[in-house]
Amino acid sequence: MAVASKANNSKKHRIIGAGLSGLSAAINFAKNDEKVVIHESREDVGMQFHPNYQVLLKESPDTPSSEAGAKQYLNRWGLNPKFTFKDAKKFICSTEKRDFTISLKEPLPLILRGGENSLERGLANEAKDLGVEFKFKSRPKPKAGDILSTGPKRTDMVAFGAYYENSDFPRDQFLYMHDEKYSPRGWYLYVIPMDDDTIKIMNCCSKPYAKQVRKLLYKAVEERDILKNIVDGAKPTGTVGGQGGVDFPKTAIKDGVYHTGEAAGFQDPWRGFGMNYAIESGALAQRAISESLDYDKLWKKQFHQRKKADIARRGIFALLGNRAFEYGMRKVKDGDEVDWEEINPSGWKKSLIYNTFYSMEMAKKTMWDSW
Ligand SMILES: Cc1cc2nc3c(=O)[nH]c(=O)nc-3n(C[C@H](O)[C@H](O)[C@H](O)COP(=O)(O)OP(=O)(O)OC[C@H]3O[C@@H](n4cnc5c(N)ncnc54)[C@H](O)[C@@H]3O)c2cc1C
Incomplete structure (x- = not known):
């Protein structure tokens, strides 16, 4: 989503936290010709991780699962970074019962996080080229109008x-x-x-x-x-x-501060895949501020349903454990090519199962503050 909106050139926007969601917001402000400063508590970006590969999910079934697909997704959110990419296609699956080899019809796109050639290093370079101001070793107190992108607040x-x-x-x-x-x-x-x-x-x-x-x-x-x-x-x-810290807040604006990524609890409690939530919420917070739109409405429209599905799946896996995986893979034999879309339930079965488990997980969270 390359955001074209009315620039507010008089104000310098402030973002706290130069992780994925903060960088996503910063780049989109700069592309909109708005001044922006990003404060990072560490001495550089990407220092919260040692180098590791993370799965970037596709936004729609039509996006290819490839480096080109990942770039297409990032471009859609206004980002054009250079980074190291790897395809994960061949897997040895191992459970308590059996070991078997599969290849995925659609490979998992893996993005390098942390260190040289990582996604955040690529985004930081892009941000600097666009004139974003960085302040390292800086952790100011957030005030109304700021974007808070400081990563997980809870340990779920x-x-x-x-x-x-x-x-x-x-x-x-x-x-x-x-x-x-x-x-x-x-x-x-x-x-x-x-x-x-x-x-x-x-x-x-x-x-x-x-x-x-x-x-x-x-x-x-x-x-x-x-x-x-x-x-x-x-x-x-x-x-x-x-x-990773997961929440499903009614609002991600607290005391006028726009919370993005895991600072808002936008994380997937099923597998811990929070990159997409971070990228999208960062860009949406920028858009809400630049265009005076309702941030809560924007993120809810974008990923409310996805959050519900992730929460429901956590409920299923928490209850059934590995049996949920075994059940999904029951027809898969050694050497098969697997299409995830076919393994997932669909239609009314999916709605019934997901709605039930979503309600159960939310009740559990209310009672025990745990997923
Ligand atoms: C080991 C691991 C593996 C993961 N694997 C995957 C995966 O495969 N797929 C996936 O989608 N997601 C994965 N995730 C989750 C994903 O990395 C996060 O959800 C995502 O990075 C969150 O982005 P963010 O912008 O909210 O926070 P972060 O990327 O964590 O950035 C927060 C930034 O804020 C800075 N900061 C913190 N406090 C302050 C402060 N007070 N002032 C200034 N700066 C501050 C931090 O130093 C950091 O740079 C994984 C996470 C971990 C830990």
């Missing part, structure tokens, strides 16, 4: 990863493991080749297991043969981790 889920020196794991393959013992409540663990010499094993968990995520990863590496064979006694050369 965590991810912890360990890097290993390894050049044997096939470079065009990924491992995706659903095992309740190590990633309880339907979460997952994966192995991803980083470069020619390094792989990363990452585990994801949510409350009440979040604090055990690291211990559970190393336990899986010790106990599951498929991981033991990959690691082959090597010791980790580094680690990476982070948290």
Whole structure:
């Protein structure tokens, strides 16, 4: 969405947090010929992560799952960054019951986050070229009219990863493991080749297991043969981790401050995929401010339904755990090509299941403040 709106040249807009959502807002202000300063508490952008690949979801079934598709999506939101991209097509799936290999009809688009050639470095370069002012090591108190893009405020889920020196794991393959013992409540663990010499094993968990995520990863590496064979006694050369905070607020404007990305709770409690929410909410906050539009109406129109579906899926996976994955993959055999669209329920079945689980999850959140 390349935003063309009436420029407010007299005011310098202020954004706090130079992550995805802050950079998305900043670039869109600058493209609209508006002055903008972005404050970042760290000494550079992308310092909240060690380099890792993250899945950028497609916005519509018609967008291709490729580097061109990812760029098309970013362009639609006014962004034109340079970054490192990887396709994930071939997967070894591993559950408590079986290991099988699949290839995806539509590969998962993976974007580098953190460090050189990352998405945020690309966005920061684009922002600087457009004249956005950066203030590093700066964390001002937000005031009315600011955009607050400071990332997760809550810890609903965590991810912890360990890097290993390894050049044997096939470079065009990924491992995706659903095992309740190590990633309880339907979460997952994966192995991803980083470069020619390094792989990363990452585990994801949510409350009440979040604090055990690291211990559970190393336990899986010790106990599951498929991981033991990959690691082959090597010791980790580094680690990476982070948290995710999910909310479904009635309003994302508090005391006149526009909250974007995870600062607003715009995150996916099912898989922790928050990049799309961040990019879109950042651009929408800019548009709301520049055009005096209702930000709440804009984000609700854009992703209210998606948030509901993500919350419902979390409810399904929290209750059924790995059985939900096993059920979805029940007809898939070793070597099959898989189309995710066909695995997901559709029609009235989908509406019934999703509405029921959405209501249950929201009730749980109200009662226990947990997903
Ligand atoms: C390990 C891991 C793996 C993930 N994998 C995926 C994935 O595969 N797909 C996906 O879609 N999402 C994934 N996510 C989630 C995704 O990275 C986030 O949802 C997204 O980055 C949120 O963007 P944001 O703009 O809200 O915050 P962030 O990108 O976290 O940026 C916040 C910025 O604000 C700065 N900041 C914080 N406090 C202040 C302050 N007081 N003043 C100034 N600056 C401040 C921080 O330093 C940071 O630069 C993953 C997250 C983690 C941790």
